[in-house]
Amino acid sequence: MLTEQQLSAALDTALETARRGHRGANPLVGACVLDASGSLITTGFHAGAGNPHAEIEALRRLGRISRQRASELTMVVTLEPCNHTGRTGPCSHAIAQAGIGRVHYAMADPTAAASGGADYLRQAGVEVSQAQAGTALQELNHRWLRAKKQSRPFITVKTAQSLDGRVNAPDGSSQWITSAESRVHAHGLRSRVDAIVVGTNTVVHDNPRLNARTKDGAALPKQPHRLVMGLRELPTGLALEFDEHFEQVRTRDVHELVRRAAELGYGHLLIEGGSTIASAFISADLADEIYCYQAPLIIGAGDSSVNIAGTQTLGDARQYRLDAYSTETLGRLGPDVMMHLEPLPQP
Numbered sequence: 001m002l003t004e005q006q007l008s009a010a011l012d013t014a015l016e017t018a019r020r021g022h023r024g025a026n027p028l029v030g031a032c033v034l035d036a037s038g039s040l041i042t043t044g045f046h047a048g049a050g051n052p053h054a055e056i057e058a059l060r061r062l063g064r065i066s067r068q069r070a071s072e073l074t075m076v077v078t079l080e081p082c083n084h085t086g087r088t089g090p091c092s093h094a095i096a097q098a099g100i101g102r103v104h105y106a107m108a109d110p111t112a113a114a115s116g117g118a119d120y121l122r123q124a125g126v127e128v129s130q131a132q133a134g135t136a137l138q139e140l141n142h143r144w145l146r147a148k149k150q151s152r153p154f155i156t157v158k159t160a161q162s163l164d165g166r167v168n169a170p171d172g173s174s175q176w177i178t179s180a181e182s183r184v185h186a187h188g189l190r191s192r193v194d195a196i197v198v199g200t201n202t203v204v205h206d207n208p209r210l211n212a213r214t215k216d217g218a219a220l221p222k223q224p225h226r227l228v229m230g231l232r233e234l235p236t237g238l239a240l241e242f243d244e245h246f247e248q249v250r251t252r253d254v255h256e257l258v259r260r261a262a263e264l265g266y267g268h269l270l271i272e273g274g275s276t277i278a279s280a281f282i283s284a285d286l287a288d289e290i291y292c293y294q295a296p297l298i299i300g301a302g303d304s305s306v307n308i309a310g311t312q313t314l315g316d317a318r319q320y321r322l323d324a325y326s327t328e329t330l331g332r333l334g335p336d337v338m339m340h341l342e343p344l345p346q347p
Contacts, residue, residue, distance in 0.1 A: 002074055006038035007104050010076035011131055013040060014054075014106075018078050018140060019325050022048040022192055023289055024154055025267025027141040028325060029054040029079045033062055033100075036072040048192055049267065050222075055081050055091040059098050070099035078137060080109040080130075081117035092117035096124035106133045107141075111148055140325050142345045143288035152258045156193065157271045157278050157287040158186060159305045166299040167275050172205065181334035182293040184215045189291060191220040194266035197257065199277040200230030200248075209239040210272070224270065229257050229277060254280045275303050282318065283308045290320060290341040293333065319344050 002010075010032050018030030031054040032043045044058030052060065055077060062073075081091035081103065095103060103126055109115040118128050131137075147154045160178040161167055168174035176183065190196060191212035198210065212220040225245040228234065230252060240246055249260050254277075261269055271281050281287050292305075311317065320341040322329045331338050 002034065002038050002102075006034070007074075007076060007129075007131065010034055010038075010040070010074075010104070011078065011106055011137070013043065014076050014078045015136060015140065015325075017043045017045045018054070019327050020045045020047075021054075023144065023156075023323075023326070024192055025049045025194065027079060027144045029077065031055045031058040031075060031077040033058050034074045034076065041073070049194075050087050053082065053088055053091050054078075056088065056094055059094060059100075062098075067099035071101040073100050074102040074104060075100050077103065077105045078140065079107050080105045080115065081121065082109060082114040083116040083120050084114045086113075090117070090120075092120040092124075096121055096126055100126060102127040102129070104129045104131065106131045106137045110145060139345050143342060146346075147288060151262065152286075153194070153261050153266050153269045155258070155269045155271060155281060155286050155288050156189070156291065157281055157289070158189065158273075158291045158293075159278060160186070160293040160295070161305040162295055162297050162299045164298050164300065165305050166302040167273070167305045168302045169299055170301045174206075177297070177299075178293045178295045179334035179336045180215070182295075182336045182338065185333055185338060186291070186293065187212045187214070187220065190224050190270060191222045193224050193268045193270040195225040195227050195261060195264075195268075196270045196272050197227045197229055197261075197277065198272050199274050200228055200232035200234060201276070202272075202274045203228050203234060203238060203240065204232070207239050209242065211242070225264075225266070227257065227261065227269075229254075252280075254284050254286060258286065275305055275307060279306045279308055282306060285318075285343070287343070289323065290339075292339045292341060294337050294339070296335050296337075 014030035014032050018028040021028045026049050029046045033041045042061040044054045046054045083090050083092045121128050196210050210226045211223055226240045228248045249257050271278055323340045323342045326340050329340050
């Protein structure tokens with residue numbers, strides 16, 4: 001029987017492992033497997049939507065073992081194993097089929113579709129226990145939990161700006177403020193989301209394709225759908241109409257756009273611009289994370305990356321922090337600096 005100290009230490013390991021994943025439609029989750037003495041055997045994490053869940057990855061790394069040995073093992077997970085079939089099968093069933101003897105998890109799954117894994121495991125004869133989640137575990141997915149509570153997609157806002165926060169020059173030119181390395185990283189981000197959101201002004205002026213590409217210009221295997229937000233009539237023959245996964249949502253209300261995205265089944269949105277659209281999502285507290293690519297140049301004039309009406313004093317400022325649970329919190333991309341930010345947890 002493992003001690004509380006051993007289980008707590010294993011949860012710390014699972015928490016650290018969870019950081020290797022990507023935020024989005026699914027929560028960050030980490031898992032680890034311990035032997036009867038409490039020694040760590042293997043770990044697993046969820047790399048993002050469509051990839052194996054943390055528990056499945058840990059089982060895969062464990063390899064084929066006898067049920068007798070499996071019954072002596074304990075799996076420790078940051079989130080209750082899921083009990084539903086989505087892009088992957090239910091983790092609770094896989095754990096029971098593998099013969100794992102005990103599961104210890106931190107947080108109960110709050111979603112109606114995926115919850116119930118702990119009960120299933122108990123009915124299958126697996127010993128199940130739940131930890132009292134500490135602050136770090138509660139904060140790990142605080143914005144994902146908020147998005148689920150609001151029945152909406154997880155929302156990422158991307159900005160590419162100069163040192164003085166400009167997204168273009170006075171003549172409207174903006175290609176390219178940031179480096180090729182930043183653009184490659186941003187295309188990787190595109191490939192992880194379900195849909196990209198831009199405004200009609202961006203479409204008319206830039207005519208972007210809005211697909212996800214490699215540094216050589218080849219299309220990545222996973223491509224985002226494309227949503228254009230605004231009332232302005234769009235010209236025909238746009239570059240982003242290269243397949244049927246495109247829609248104009250005729251509204252200036254971000255909440256209406258989010259509702260439509262939820263209707264379409266999108267679990268992760270990327271807000272690419274322009275600055276009016278990005279500002280609207282930030283103002284409505286719908287930015288669950290921000291990727292800010294900052295180039296080492298000063299333009300001196302032009303449009304700001306964010307403009308929010310109603311801010312009068314410093315106390316009105318919206319506060320963010322470097323994502324403490326991300327492996328790409330702050331980094332250099334060629335000459336640029338990339339910051340991965342999240343809102344402060346609400347009390």
